[in-house]
Amino acid sequence: MLHVSEVTRHFSTGAGQVKAVDGVSFDVETGTFCAIVGRSGSGKSTLLALLGALDSPTSGSIHLDGVDVAGLSARKQVIYRRDRIGFVFQNYHLVSNLSAIGNVMLPMEFAGASRSQRREHAVSLLDRVGLHGDKQDRLPGKLSGGEQQRVSIARALANQPALILADEPTGNLDSRNSKRIVSLLRQLVEEGTTVIVVTHDRGLAAKTDLTLSMKDGQIVHRQAKV
Template structure:
């Protein structure tokens, strides 16, 4: 059953991306959920553009809509209305199979709680996206995974299970896994929420270096001090973009 499902994913033909597009382009994006109390509008006509190589922090109070915003960009959820384009791909029009293939190749996702598979070694966790999308030859995958683990400073943990690593080490592994297929976009949802301040600072420094090297970084965070270390802050309030200031210009949230 699993092999048949994976085969179906690999057969999903993706449309050609639009040339010269922004890294992220959202136009009048709305998201409405049906609840026991009626309709709840999580996003209310959001417009946002992110250029390649930007490091953008998304901030806002709990329930403001920032996680929904990120879910639109990663294709985890679909908009009720409007358009979502990522690296020239109309994400809002893709089928479920197309989204799975597209996401595996285009978007690296880092979660607050790491989401490492506990029965796989660190090395195997990092190789998993490569196996899923067949992006590299099987003989190349272990060496690439080791290189990524070296990049985030945990190569010596490669053959351990995640439970034998500290929280900071597990988050570094999760970042290495998110980079497995060399995606142009990295999305991090509260990536420092379970880390001590020193490790959190190291993660932000690494994100800044990735952005300097051309990766586009979108990071959801509740920590205003860490947000100010990004290149731009997008503030979400009540399902709308309240502000989108450049931190080098005004340093504010």
């Protein structure tokens, strides 16, 4: 269960204070597929960064399965991100000089497994997202956008995260590849992972269980589907 209570994130800028996230409260049950929608600048990415402990709120509290995320020290934030969160980004954020397998192995470095065990696990995750055979040995630049996004999802799954945070995961993909990514995320939800996506993609938002609409840093609409 993700519990977000009265969270704000204010930035001081030359032009004054920006209330990027301005008093947001919501709950997301474990195993829910949740979309965050809203215009550019409405605070979606800032909120996602707070949920993933990439950033800390100005005020308010965030609890994931009872852990006080907003109260973690910088060192514990790193561990929280590594062990509990899987991040997926619009631009994939893969390491360009590592193969698909190498990218998926990266987050496993601290898990205490041997190199061959990590490699075996990476291969099974890539198989699971539908990237097979010699494609697993390719550099990201030799894969299509849809394939790169599947690698990034495999990497996000490396440490069995409780929560997957995806910022515009289909933003650079054509409709066929988008559908494939959406059905993959849905499958993870069916297996019990909580997935929160920021998206402009109506097709994606329609497939989720819960839609939170943001405007000017606030959640102005909450729609749960039955």
